Amino acid sequence: MDLKISPLSVQGETVRKLREAIMTGYFGPGERLVESSLCERLGVSRNSLREAMRVLAAEQLVVLTPNRGPSVAAMDWADAEQLYETRILLESEVAAHAARHATADNLAAMRQALDAFAQAVDNGDRLLRITTTTDFYEALIVASRHRIMGDLIQGLVARINVLRAKSMDNPGRSLQSLSELTAMHEAIARHDEAAARLAARQHVEAARESARVMFDRTRAAAQ
Known part of the structure; x- marks a missing residue:
């Protein structure tokens, strides 16, 4: 799956790409979302990625755990x-x-x-x-x-x-x-x-x- 995004509206595009990847199961429930890897694959800065993660956490698609980082939320x-x-x-x-x-x-x-x-x-x-x-x-x-x-x-x-x-x-x-x-x-x-x-x-x-x-x-x- 190509996660690369255009430079236009970086934060919005980052949220959209990650949301779609979670929605379609590319990233599965409970899977850790490693910041360094995602920054490289998306072509975005750590600040842009972290802001996107906060948006996804508000949508309850991502769980932000201190000292562990973000992971995909699981739904029972x-x-x-x-x-x-x-x-x-x-x-x-x-x-x-x-x-x-x-x-x-x-x-x-x-x-x-x-x-x-x-x-x-x-x-x-x-x-x-x-x-x-x-x-x-x-x-x-x-x-x-x-x-x-x-x-x-x-x-x-x-x-x-x-x-x-x-x-x-x-x-x-x-x-x-x-x-x-x-x-x-x-x-x-x-x-x-x-x-x-x-x-x-x-x-x-x-x-x-x-x-x-x-x-x-x-x-x-x-x-």
């Missing part, structure tokens, strides 16, 4: 399940609000993200599957006109994407997810709040089950 199933429960509460209501308020431009933005996600699924692009799904949800939040719920979801998105990557590694899950998000988009386009709420809930419940299967496989492989 209990934490993951709570995150899915929170997603169900928030995303189902955001979808319902989107069905109430969405404009043609909002629907077009969601459709564009869905089309990009479909292409990523066809190409088997793990990273693009995650980023395009995130784009869909960002368009959904804008359509909902609910800033507070949107802020809460955005505060969880880094950890959501770690689970999203794990869930979508389950064979067939990406295609199922595409079908579920399409159903959500269609309900919003009809301005059917109840159907949008249900579609969002069913999507997260299916993602939770897929992630649970992958957690079980990881535990079994470690035994």
Whole structure:
């Protein structure tokens, strides 16, 4: 994986590259992130790297341990399940609000993200599957006109994407997810709040089950 970044917006690019590497499992849970090695691979200064680590720690993707340095945060199933429960509460209501308020431009933005996600699924692009799904949800939040719920979801998105990557590694899950998000988009386009709420809930419940299967496989492989 090429971690080299451009000189533009060094800190932001450093955060993005490291976030993507953690999200896709390039750096695994509990893995130490050695400063000297990362500075060389990223082509950044120690100060830039340390600032990026503080951002990732705030997102709970990295743990900063005194006298040991940063490591990738590990998430157990209990934490993951709570995150899915929170997603169900928030995303189902955001979808319902989107069905109430969405404009043609909002629907077009969601459709564009869905089309990009479909292409990523066809190409088997793990990273693009995650980023395009995130784009869909960002368009959904804008359509909902609910800033507070949107802020809460955005505060969880880094950890959501770690689970999203794990869930979508389950064979067939990406295609199922595409079908579920399409159903959500269609309900919003009809301005059917109840159907949008249900579609969002069913999507997260299916993602939770897929992630649970992958957690079980990881535990079994470690035994």
